[in-house]
Amino acid sequence: MDLDRFATDTPDDDAPGDARVCVVATQPETFERCRAGFYPAPRSYDRTRADFEYMAFYRTAPVSAVTHYARVVDRTEQARGEPGPMDESDWTALIDPFSEERVVLVFEFDDLVPLDRPVENDLNGVRGAWYCTVSDLRDAATLSALRDRADT
Secondary structure, three states: OOOHHHOOOOOOOOOOOOOEEEEEEEOHHHHHHHHOOEEEEEOOOHHHOOOOOEEEEEEOOOOOEEEEEEEEEEEEEEEOOOOOOOOHHHHHHHHOOOOOOOEEEEEEEOOOEEEEEEEEOOOOOOOOEEEEEHHHHHHOOEHHHHHHHOEO
């Protein structure tokens, strides 16, 4: 169980309701990098060219829900072997299992904001990227409700 939403030192859920969000799936290792302030995507992924202000994270485990979002503060293109937000262990853990690409766009963001109510999985999870608003995240109780509001 993720207890962030009960902590007293988490950022306030005060993003504008109409702000555009990119919802992505994260495995545990990827979500730990998100907690550290970054999320990489291979350059060929559509989300690297999409316009949005926030990212939200569907966690495949241990909760199988969208639990957090964060404001994107920077986008950094990084090639493997070059200096940047990611080190070689990040490439090995986050990119190698999914892609052979050697260039990624690293989304960097503020502290993660826990949703007051996670968006629970009642489908087969999130595939690719879904685009919605912060209000959609706050209002949807399930992934199917979020999917109905989102561009997928």
